[in-house]
Amino acid sequence: MTDDHSRELYDRALSVMPGGVNSAVRAAIEPYPFFVQKGDGGHVIDADGNRYIDWVMGLGPLLLGHDLPEPVRAGIQRNASEGPIYGTPTEIEVDLAEFVVRHVPSVEKIRFVNSGTEATTSAVRLARGYTGRNKIVVMQGGYHGAQESTLVEGDAENPAPSSAGVPQSFAEHTLPVPFNDEDAVREVFEEHGDDIAAVMTEPILANHGVVYPEDGYHEFLREITDEHGSLLIFDEVITGFRVGGLGCAQSEFGVTPDLTTFGKIVGGGFPVGALGGRAEIVEQLAPSGPVFQAGTFSGHPVTMAAGLETLQFAAENDVYDHVNGLGEQLRSGLTEILAEQAPSYTVTGTDSMFKVIFTRDGPGANSLEEQCSNGCRQRPTCPRYDSCPKNAADVKNAETDRWRRIFWGQMKERGVFLSQNQFECQFVSYGHTEEDVEETLEAYKEAL
Template identity: 70%
Template sequence: MNRSTSRDLYDRALDVLPGGVNSSVRATRPYPAFIERGDGAHVIDADGNRYIDYVMGYGPLLLGHDLPESVRAAVQSTLSEGPMYGAPTEIEVELAEFVARHVPSVEMCRFVNSGTEATVSAVRLARGYTGREKIVVMQGGYHGAQESTLVEGSPDDPRPSSPGVPQSFAEHTIPVPFNDTEAIEAIFEAHGDEIAGVLTEPLLGNTAGVLPVEGYHERLRELCDESGALLIFDEVMTGFRVGGLQCAQGKLGVTPDLTTFAKIVGGGFPAGAIGGPAEIVESFTPAGDVFQSGTFSGHPVAMAAGLETLRYAAENDVYDHVNRLGEKLRQGLTEITEDRAPGYTVLGTDSMFKLVFTRGDAAAPGPECGAGCRQDPDCDRFDRCPKTGADVEQSETERWERLFRPAMLDDGIFLTANQLESQFVSHAHTDEDVEETLEAYKAYFE
């Protein structure tokens, strides 16, 4: 497959953009495919190559690349009235009302411009509301490019995961393993009255979609209640994708104190939000004392796109479609790996999926769960399925990135840049797309 134009564009980009990209995850080997346009469930690159797209903008494009007429009309109408005003608009009220009506934990929202901005503001709000400083995060979780969560290591040795983050920030952050109840209980035993909040994704979307073991989030809820800390769900990725309009918290049956949103809440445009009970969210200025502000917050075009996307999803059986195709993909991948790569693991739920090149014996014990790992303790594979971010990071990431992803690209399948990022099904995908994708996976393992 010829990608010479993409190669030349990358050569130019290296002169004017650090690493040739504007987000580090886009720097795929040996060079990225530069996308010219989207078409339904497909993208077309600068050389005219067409791919079935499972990146979907890293999650925002629930409906695919072709916006339904109602969404397109709302965006165009809003834009025709002016790009933005620096003043409130009705559309931001309507989107906040929609979110509050459907998401169990939300009474109020504060809109921002990205997932990073949402988690930055949620951490500040938790600290301001509780009067405490420490934040607990999950090892391998990702909460945007912010100093309070760019932290790695252990509870006893937290350290910045990037140069430029002061060690003093890391000292207020406690990284713990996801799904490890004993570890989080020990942290609350030692620091309970210092913890402002526990920040976790409902599932580890940036480490391939590792699901929680049964009872884990419920135990987090109990520990936060007992200590006075806030439970913060980062639903930037899962919000309005996993669990439908109630989000992952509705599917799990666990109600957080704060929730962060982005991606789908903006309908493919830059937007994020922090939601929760009025008692907490009204701590933001000007109602309270915790400062939060932004020139582009509640941008009318992003609000219109988000609201109409969610309305369309609610009225057109979008979740039935994407979840069915997601299950079909995971089921097909499970069958392929059982026959050809039994040491590998299928992860994900609803319209998220990922095949992880987990290390292990070729003769894995027993069959996999039917449509991806469910963290079932009665499953013969339970002990070997990834439970934490570290489990995914220790898999064969080099093989996935250097061999597998380029081969799939040559077969017309556009996957996320590395083995850690989840992949997504949209309403524009079809059964034929899934079947073609499974054939490409099968051919790779033959």
């Protein structure tokens, strides 16, 4: 493989864009990222003509893959040809809103915005406005967009900004706790319960190694927030319409939050975010309530068409059977490979999400007969249970440098494009095939 053109493009980009990119994670590839020219089904082709099996899928939005089915493409093109934006409501945004309300358990009303960050920012503001409280409980390592209220690290006793430009006074209202740690949540409610507006969590810690919740964890969050008059917010920007099908992850776990944030798939690959939930809460958004939220491009007709056509196609075809089946093949195949070649490592993921975490000090190969066979499920009887990741710190303690500096490049050389670091999830699309899965598994065998 040659990458001369990508290197030239990156050299030009460094002169006009900070770090040569428009989103920080894209620069995680060293010494420079490859530039994509086009997509083709479950593959991408870079600026030098190299072809890769693409398991990044735009970091999640592309449920259908790069080649959109004809009815989806036609619906998008029809709306694009009629005009880009009007500054007034359109029927297509009502259609998409009705679809989401019909299928997602928590959503009685919805507000469309322009990104997952905008959705989570609005959710925090809405929770504070609705409850009259200030503090937000978040999970350490969870990602809720580039917003001041959640760019916070440390713990509940010593929260601190995780980015320059975020005032300490903002961070003091955010209480980070470890994912899957009920005792830590109880402690923050004992100390701050009267001022906690909401607990915000991803149903699955999907931006930090794909960490599955322990049995009963979400039910516990539902109970303790109800007990203290706080809201439970599920950030389903990643899991929405990918885990649990059209009902999203909340339907799979059987827990209904007060508010849900969306992004990625709900816009069919175009810029989007959304915030939905109980009508009495969402009605607090302007103009029907006192919590201000607005945006010129919110409910953009082309994005709304892309989202609606994508979800309708998924509802009427075998999309979820296809992507979840390939996801299971990948995770099962990886589990078998690791048992032979790297028994301390952990396969994670569910439905059409997957990842291999380079965990340390796992059980020996001769004790893995009863392990989770299709991705870690936090099952106490699994021989991996004591060493599999329970929270973000566990993932951070894995061999993250080896994953990024050695393994990622080995997979790229074999024509497989994985997410840019140990933390980001990987996704199966409707454009992928069983041949893609088999080729990827062979690449894992050689690269591990």
